[in-house]
Amino acid sequence: MRLIEPVAIVDVTPDSFPDACAGLGLDESKCYTDTDRALEENKADFVIVSSPTQFHEEAVDSAIRHEVDMLIEKPIAHTMEACCRIHRKVTEAGRKAAVVMSHRFDQDKQSLERMIKSGDHGKLDYLIGRNTWACRRVGTWGPEHRYRKPDVLLTEGTVHHFDIIRSLTGSNARTMHAITWNPDWSEFDHDAQALILMEMENGVKAMYEGAMTNATTLNNWLDEYFRAECENATLELDHRKLRHLSDLDGERKIREIPLAQQEFWLDTWITKMFVDWLLGGPEPPNSLDDNIQCAAMLYAAIESSHSGKIVDVQKFLRRHM
Numbered sequence: 001m002r003l004i005e006p007v008a009i010v011d012v013t014p015d016s017f018p019d020a021c022a023g024l025g026l027d028e029s030k031c032y033t034d035t036d037r038a039l040e041e042n043k044a045d046f047v048i049v050s051s052p053t054q055f056h057e058e059a060v061d062s063a064i065r066h067e068v069d070m071l072i073e074k075p076i077a078h079t080m081e082a083c084c085r086i087h088r089k090v091t092e093a094g095r096k097a098a099v100v101m102s103h104r105f106d107q108d109k110q111s112l113e114r115m116i117k118s119g120d121h122g123k124l125d126y127l128i129g130r131n132t133w134a135c136r137r138v139g140t141w142g143p144e145h146r147y148r149k150p151d152v153l154l155t156e157g158t159v160h161h162f163d164i165i166r167s168l169t170g171s172n173a174r175t176m177h178a179i180t181w182n183p184d185w186s187e188f189d190h191d192a193q194a195l196i197l198m199e200m201e202n203g204v205k206a207m208y209e210g211a212m213t214n215a216t217t218l219n220n221w222l223d224e225y226f227r228a229e230c231e232n233a234t235l236e237l238d239h240r241k242l243r244h245l246s247d248l249d250g251e252r253k254i255r256e257i258p259l260a261q262q263e264f265w266l267d268t269w270i271t272k273m274f275v276d277w278l279l280g281g282p283e284p285p286n287s288l289d290d291n292i293q294c295a296a297m298l299y300a301a302i303e304s305s306h307s308g309k310i311v312d313v314q315k316f317l318r319r320h321m
């Protein structure tokens with residue numbers, strides 16, 4: 001049985017309709033350039049908002065007008081103000097919304113999270129994360145518009161890693177210090193490299209390295225590096241291999257840990273959790289209410305990188321709510 005049944009497609013560019021119809025098994029008569037009209041003419045339970053981020057809010061407004069729930073692509077919106085407006089409107093309307101934060105719900109990251117949270121390895125002290133690529137030339141990382149976008153590394157890439165850092169540390173962020181820059185050899189118009197230091201509200205420290213313009217891709221999408229330094233073990237995830245390391249018995253012991261198993265991961269799991277919620281199940285961990293904390297990390301990082309200051313993330317969020 002299919003989890004969801006698409007009923008209509010909305011895009012402002014009709015060129016995309018033939019591919020979208022073929023992919024979703026829909027007739028061309030179900031293609032619209034206007035969200036309100038699509039929702040007036042078709043009965044829907046929810047919409048998936050996957051337009052460019054600056055257009056998310058208008059899609060959310062339309063969904064609220066037509067009393068349907070929403071699964072929204074990350075990030076929630078293009079500014080902290082817009083994220084908070086969306087959060088407020090959805091809450092006031094009593095609608096359900098969740099955010100597609102796919103990489104956090106990947107098998108390897110979930111396996112590491114479950115190991116840390118098992119408590120078997122002692123208290124988590126600090127976390128290191130890395131996602132570094134060799135894609136400095138236009139066209140090597142998706143469409144050209146990415147190379148023209150301000151804060152592109154943080155909004156397109158690091159936002160996923162902020163949410164992974166929240167889930168691995170089991171905490172929201174307290175402080176954010178982001179240093180970003182754009183090297184001479186980059187074809188990006190704006191900063192595409194970042195070194196970021198965070199303290200989480202539970203005291204765990206985290207450090208993140210993100211780069212688009214390196215000479216080598218060390219840890220690509222889905223192959224990210226995360227290392228959790230726990231009291232009794234170093235838990236290391238690298239290229240989807242999870243290892244438990246410890247020298248505490250006098251010599252280095254290394255164990256490979258099999259990844260957790262379940263039926264669905266990534267977007268399929270996210271969609272299933274969302275649909276279960278609509279059917280009366282529990283609120284998923286990527287609900288809008290939860291994800292506003294990820295948005296706060298993202299836009300606090302942008303504020304930190306622009307101002308050169310350490311940002312108090314919770315104060316920053318309260319200021320915009």
Ligand SMILES: NC(=O)c1ccc[n+]([C@@H]2O[C@H](COP(=O)([O-])OP(=O)(O)OC[C@H]3O[C@@H](n4cnc5c(N)ncnc54)[C@H](O)[C@@H]3O)[C@@H](O)[C@H]2O)c1
Nearest residue numbers: 010011012013016050051052053055073074075100101102
């Ligand atoms: N979860 C992930 O891993 C992931 C990966 C890539 C992109 N994204 C997110 O998905 C969203 C789309 O990103 P993209 O790079 O695919 O964008 P894109 O520029 O490729 O646009 C996607 C589609 O939206 C259409 N569109 C443009 N304006 C619209 C509007 N006002 N209403 C309806 N449709 C409109 C475009 O014609 C295009 O077909 C963004 O929010 C982005 O951050 C998420």
